[in-house]
Amino acid sequence: xxxxxxxxxxxxxxxxxxxxxxxxxxxxxxxxxxxxxxxxxxxxxxxxxxxxxxxxxxxxxxxxxxxxxxxxxxxxxxxxxxxxxxxxxxxxxxxx
Amino acid sequence: xxxxxxxxxxxxxxxxxxxxxxxxxxxxxxxxxxxxxxxxxxxxxxxxxxxxxxxxxxxxxxxxxxxxxxxxxxxxxxxxxxxxxxxxxxxxxxxxxxxxxxxxxxxxxxxxxxxxxxxxxxxxxxxxxxxxxxxxxxxxxxxxxxxxxxxxxxxxxxxxxxxxxxxxxxxxxxxxxxxxxxxxxxxxxxxxxxxxxxxxxxxxxxxxxxxxxxxxxxxxxxxxxxxxxxxxxxxxxxxxxxxxxxxxxxxxxxxxxxxxxxxxxxxxxxxxxxxxxxxxxxxxxxxxxxxxxxxxxxxxxxxxxxxxxxxxxxxxxxxxxxxxxxxxxxxxxxxxxxxxxxxxxxxxxxxxxxxxxxxxxxxxxxxxxxxxxxxxxxxxxxxxxxxxxxxxxxxxxxxxxxxxxxxxxxxxxxxxxxxxxxxxxxxxxxxxxxxxxxxxxxxxxxxxxxxxxxxxxxxxxxxxxxxxxxxxxxxxxxxxxxxxxxx
Numbered sequence: 001x002x003x004x005x006x007x008x009x010x011x012x013x014x015x016x017x018x019x020x021x022x023x024x025x026x027x028x029x030x031x032x033x034x035x036x037x038x039x040x041x042x043x044x045x046x047x048x049x050x051x052x053x054x055x056x057x058x059x060x061x062x063x064x065x066x067x068x069x070x071x072x073x074x075x076x077x078x079x080x081x082x083x084x085x086x087x088x089x090x091x092x093x094x095x096x
Numbered sequence: 097x098x099x100x101x102x103x104x105x106x107x108x109x110x111x112x113x114x115x116x117x118x119x120x121x122x123x124x125x126x127x128x129x130x131x132x133x134x135x136x137x138x139x140x141x142x143x144x145x146x147x148x149x150x151x152x153x154x155x156x157x158x159x160x161x162x163x164x165x166x167x168x169x170x171x172x173x174x175x176x177x178x179x180x181x182x183x184x185x186x187x188x189x190x191x192x193x194x195x196x197x198x199x200x201x202x203x204x205x206x207x208x209x210x211x212x213x214x215x216x217x218x219x220x221x222x223x224x225x226x227x228x229x230x231x232x233x234x235x236x237x238x239x240x241x242x243x244x245x246x247x248x249x250x251x252x253x254x255x256x257x258x259x260x261x262x263x264x265x266x267x268x269x270x271x272x273x274x275x276x277x278x279x280x281x282x283x284x285x286x287x288x289x290x291x292x293x294x295x296x297x298x299x300x301x302x303x304x305x306x307x308x309x310x311x312x313x314x315x316x317x318x319x320x321x322x323x324x325x326x327x328x329x330x331x332x333x334x335x336x337x338x339x340x341x342x343x344x345x346x347x348x349x350x351x352x353x354x355x356x357x358x359x360x361x362x363x364x365x366x367x368x369x370x371x372x373x374x375x376x377x378x379x380x381x382x383x384x385x386x387x388x389x390x391x392x393x394x395x396x397x398x399x400x401x402x403x404x405x406x407x408x409x410x411x412x413x414x415x416x417x418x419x420x421x422x423x424x425x426x427x428x429x430x431x432x433x434x435x436x437x438x439x440x441x442x443x444x445x446x447x448x449x450x451x452x453x454x455x456x457x458x459x460x461x462x463x464x465x466x467x468x469x470x471x472x473x474x475x476x477x478x479x480x481x482x483x484x485x486x487x488x489x490x491x492x493x494x495x496x497x498x499x500x501x502x503x504x505x506x507x508x509x510x511x512x513x514x515x516x517x518x519x520x521x522x523x524x525x526x527x528x529x530x531x532x533x534x535x536x537x538x539x540x541x542x543x544x545x546x547x548x549x550x551x552x553x554x555x556x557x558x559x560x561x562x563x564x565x566x567x568x569x570x571x572x573x574x575x576x577x578x579x580x581x582x583x
Contacts, residue, residue, distance in 0.1 A: 018438040041471040071196035077426035087433045
């Protein structure tokens with residue numbers, strides 16, 4: 001299939017990436033080539049995928065003390081009063 | 097023989113016997129790094145001071161009965177979380193990220209007395225086959241510095257091959273341990289999915305990712321796997337494989353072993369010199385008592401498209417977490433939340449990562465999910481079944497690791513499609529969750545290492561390691577040292 005610039009732009013928006021003109025050109029070409037190659041999957045008959053995965057061993061959901069809180073917070077790009085700071089997500093949040 | 101050319105187990109024995117001290121070994125490795133790593137660029141972070149301090153402490157705790165790897169210096173791929181030491185994943189996104197915890201495998205090698213010398217370079221978020229997509233620059237192959245070391249664990253492979261460390265822990269999603277091991281003349285193993293904990297391994301494609309060792313020979317791989325394998329309550333996909341003691345069970349007896357050679361892996365695209373070297377492995381194994389059978393696994397023709405659909409889909413989901421909020425890079429300029437996400441991700445990720453995120457987003461999007469993602473899942477299932485059937489008639493499969501030896505720097509990125517196709521021999525083991533080992537089987541006309549791959553049934557690590565061990569008793573390719581590493 002042809003990968004148009006508009007399609008790449010839509011995918012980029014879904015993935016929250018803003019691409020430069022040059023990136024859009026290059027990535028459209030690369031994606032188009034890849035997607036064309038993926039057409040071979042159309043020959044695979046049936047869609048059932050069975051249940052090959054082993055069931056995971058679950059652990060008990062128990063509360064345990066963690067000393068990581070402050071250390072984790074120290075990795076955040078912007079923090080105030082023990083909270084992570086971001087632009088507003090309501091009202092002025094843009095098209096989220 | 098030069099200290100840095102010993103195997104990890106040989107060094108462990110020398111340390112235990114008191115012939116070498118841990119600080120001496122650590123110092124020797126750090127000196128080698130200082131001499132060679134400016135041009136090789138195998139490490140993103142070198143922990144010189146920290147490693148020397150730890151070496152002194154470990155030396156004081158030396159006593160009989162310690163792990164066979166006690167005191168042996170190693171390198172960790174920089175997608176394994178290390179408490180207090182930055183873990184970049186080869187990305188600008190995590191350039192300054194300092195994890196507050198250790199990955200389980202890091203805890204395990206430390207408990208066994210490992211001395212971590214640094215963090216190995218890798219393709220950004222382990223996405224690549226050359227280590228050229230790293231934000232921190234390319235690693236070079238110690239066998240020929242105009243060539244790539246492979247990827248994505250290319251920094252680890254180059255460092256072990258060049259004698260900068262005695263072993264390394266890498267990760268393998270589609271061949272990222274085996275392919276660089278092949279290009280650099282090392283023995284590396286991707287364990288059965290669920291054998292080694294992924295806790296603290298930064299996720300690329302969670303249903304394929306697996307941590308494993310890159311070493312100089314099969315015995316070293318067995319020793320490292322003994323240390324890192326096992327159930328972990330922090331990774332619910334780990335299982336108790338019921339093995340261990342891999343090193344102790346190496347015997348080299350191959351009588352009765354059935355080696356399957358899939359015809360699909362010796363067809364078009366395979367360089368004749370690589371094919372010849374790998375076929376020679378079959379003859380050596382036969383000489384040691386194995387029987388060789390040819391077989392066909394038609395499903396192998398679909399593995400590349402299925403792998404890239406599934407791996408990209410999982411990557412696009414896993415990498416959604418890098419949004420500039422909780423950790424990692426955040427763009428400086430933005431006017432609202434969406435723009436902050438977009439600018440952060442656009443400036444923080446490199447081109448190859450963006451390409452895979454977009455591909456993953458595409459195959460998961462409405463209208464394409466059934467045509468690509470579901471079909472790829474069906475292929476995954478079929479490949480697993482086909483491999484199960486193959487293991488009814490043989491005990492291990494023998495294939496090349498890659499169609500060619502290491503390409504020149506820049507060649508692969510100029511043609512990404514060709515780079516993806518070169519994963520043909522390694523991805524089936526990831527799709528089916530099987531163990532697979534890469535070992536050196538000679539050199540091509542230019543003196544570059546050729547790798548042979550052995551694939552086994554679930555939890556068949558012991559069989560693979562034993563076959564490789566027997567092969568390495570019969571040959572000396574694993575002892576070859578790259579030019580520049582001698583002296």
